[in-house]
């Protein structure tokens with residue numbers, strides 16, 4: 139019998155027939171993988187309380203000889219992150235990150251740095267190391283950096299003017315051009331551009347350059363928190379090519 143074991147974060151779970159669950163895991167060793175848990179709904183004892191969203195599990199899977207989805211044999215809890223599922227706002231942020239990863243990760247392609255990012259972002263939110271909005275800015279900025287699609291923050295993407303010489307009110311984030319644009323280059327109107335404070339750009343740039351373990355105790359200013367969320371929640375869907383459903387729900391809830 140062939141198979142594998144790996145730590146993995148549960149991203150998505152759907153019912154399959156009357157008895158089985160099909161799950162999408164972000165595994166440390168294999169990247170995104172689909173896993174079926176047979177009789178998981180019928181025999182609740184077997185995986186009791188383990189197969190919950192955002193939990194980190196040590197999986198043991200069997201690979202069917204004729205191909206097809208790996209079958210879950212055993213699961214052991216590594217991190218329950220119950221503090222996330224007990225809080226609506228935290229659950230929505232984590233759902234957004236999970237949906238983003240489900241769409242972006244390729245099956246069976248390991249992404250260990252992004253795995254670590256997701257792990258520490260969930261851990262930080264579970265333990266309230268930062269406010270959920272701050273943690274989400276950090277997650278998105280670091281994700282974009284590790285995925286190789288980070289916005290340019292150190293200078294104008296059109297004329298290369300360094301950010302420090304742009305003046306306090308003359309900075310824009312241009313989604314289409316993929317970075318900040320100076321006042322002079324932002325003359326024409328476009329719907330994919332937003333004004334952003336120099337202070338916000340500097341705080342986002344600092345997050346870009348440093349690992350999550352260092353930045354998760356950062357306290358953003360109120361302006362950077364508001365603008366950073368707006369900027370990232372526009373930039374990420376623009377470059378993924380779609381708006382995750384859970385992000386719409388999250389934004390609706392925040393408006394209430």
Ligand SMILES: [Zn+2]
Nearest residue numbers: 294297320323
């Ligand atoms: Zn410029």
